[in-house]
Amino acid sequence: MTQSSFNGSALPRNPAGPLSRRSLLRGAAIGAGAVTLPSLLTACGSGPGGDGKTVTLGSNASDAVPKKAYAQAFSAYEKQSKKTVEVNTVNHEAFQENINRYLQGSPDDVFMWFAGYRMQFFAKKGLLTDISDLWKGFDGFSDALKKQSTGEDGKQYFVPYYYYPWAVFYRKSVFEKGGYEIPRTFDEYRALAKKMDQDGLDAIAFGDKDGWPAMGTFDYLDMRANGYDFHISLMSGEESWTSPRVKNVFDLWRGLMPYHQQGANGRTWQEAAQSLQAKKSGMAVFGLPHPGQQFGATDREDLDFFPFPEIDPAHGQDAVEAPIDGFLMSKKAKNPEAAEDLLKYLATPEAELRYLRSDPNNIAVNESADTSSYNALQKKAVELVSGAKQISQFMDRDTRPDFASTVMIRAIQEFINNPNDVDGLVRDIERQRKDIFAAE
Incomplete structure (x- = not known):
């Protein structure tokens, strides 16, 4: 697995402070290309068509704990599949602010994102790959999780990975x-x-x-x-x-x-x-x-x-x-077969638990995941969410x-x-x- 990283220093600086910078981002969010911002999210793929054995992945896990945990999960996949995961890690906030430009430019094959409306928005814009066929082979996901992974057109686009209250x-x-x-x-x-x-x-x-x-x-x-x-x-x-x-x-x-x-x-x-x-x-x-x-x-x-x-x-x-984090396949994936293979792995309880061993601050979404090693906070988190009458995803x-x-x-x-x-x-x-x- 290879890693490339960007950090917040690449963001445009403005002496007026963060509010002016946020205002500048309006053009990037509503109409990609309307504002000339640096392309912070740049895919690190192997060119059109790919090599069949390499999948590129856009990551917003810039903090140390999740970055290490994802690295271990991807490493386990590489050993099992004999494929390579090239990870493009971007500052978390920069990733979210520039996601529209990224998806309309040269995105990675797979990228980290969120369930619900944030996924549906990009599915509706035609920027995601329909993975409904993959979902037919998935086990351990509840109907509620499937709903959160489904676009307005009734097709599935999202692979849930973990949640946290x-x-x-x-x-x-x-x-x-x-x-x-x-x-x-x-x-x-x-x-x-x-x-x-x-x-x-x-x-x-x-x-x-x-x-x-x-x-x-x-x-x-x-x-x-x-x-x-x-x-x-x-x-x-x-x-x-x-x-x-x-x-x-x-x-x-x-x-x-x-x-x-x-x-x-x-x-x-x-x-x-x-x-x-x-x-x-x-x-x-x-x-x-x-x-x-x-x-x-x-x-x-x-x-x-x-x-x-x-x-x-x-x-x-x-x-x-209780936001749900997971993975999506971009519409412009250069290596769709390799991307699908990685998504199949990430949908397994083994893949979730591989991540949680290094980051015990989240909860597995797959019902078949072994929770015997959960700490007290994780167990309490499961109780909180399972007892809820409604689940929201977070304002953004x-x-x-x-x-x-x-x-x-x-x-x-x-x-x-x-x-x-x-x-x-x-x-x-x-x-x-x-x-x-x-x-x-």
Whole structure:
């Protein structure tokens, strides 16, 4: 297996800061080629037609833990198949921002991506290869997983690999020392945050420099206050962002803002997770891999989580955010037979477990996967998701990629900077929603 890597330094620099850079990306998201950005995602294939034994793979696993875990999974495949996997690793955020240009340019044979709407969007644009025939031979995937892997045309395009729930993470020792109790309601959550603040902690670790981490907080506030169905309709462009229900979500969040770490737009999610690990913060809304990657073996048993608290009893804690990651085959694959062979392997429980041995911060999706080696957090994560009445994928996966990357990243970062102008914020979002969704 060979690796090539790009990093965030290749992104265009702008002295005005990340918001201006995000605005510049609008053209890349809506109409590839409208803005001249460097091609960060460049396939490393072997030319038209390929050699039959080499499959190229576009990877967004730029962080150390998942990068190593994927490398071991691909290495196992190479030994078994006698084929070569050429991995093109790109900074995670750069990958997401440039995915449209990548797929319309010279993409790799296979690439990492997300289930649900984010997959359906590119399938509808004709940028993915239909793998329905492969799915006929897959075992161990539930009907729900198949649905998340299916395009609007009823065909399958996605191979699910693992999932991970979002929740509120904390250190048991910090709760024990402070005499803190797990909150079930939003009022209890806010009261706990206030107590932590009085005790000298940053109650809620918070970093949104990368643009997407804060989306998880919005999603849970919306689903808890307005319910899953409204949230999905909002993400689908079917609801107005100026409605009282949406304004209420931002008002609830504004009431929590004094207890979030200040300066979030200048802090990465890794730094926020490290703050939790260092016992400088009391809680953090994250996906399982995020704090998991920052806690070493010596203190991993001290990490725990609880479901995001209830706001409206009518919705309780029914919905759980549990994104599914996996693989797609690009329409322009140069080595389709080799790509199909790799996808067949990645759909097996053995392939999932090979990955999870090095990254125990995710959960296998294949029902035949051996879970006997799961740690306490993984077992608890399975219970959380299996008990959910609804599963969401995450804001930037449940809505159009262009709306997420060019509207909501900027909007949420502006809200973090100034949470007091909710009316102006939602009017701006609504204006852009109409423009973007009208283009469908």
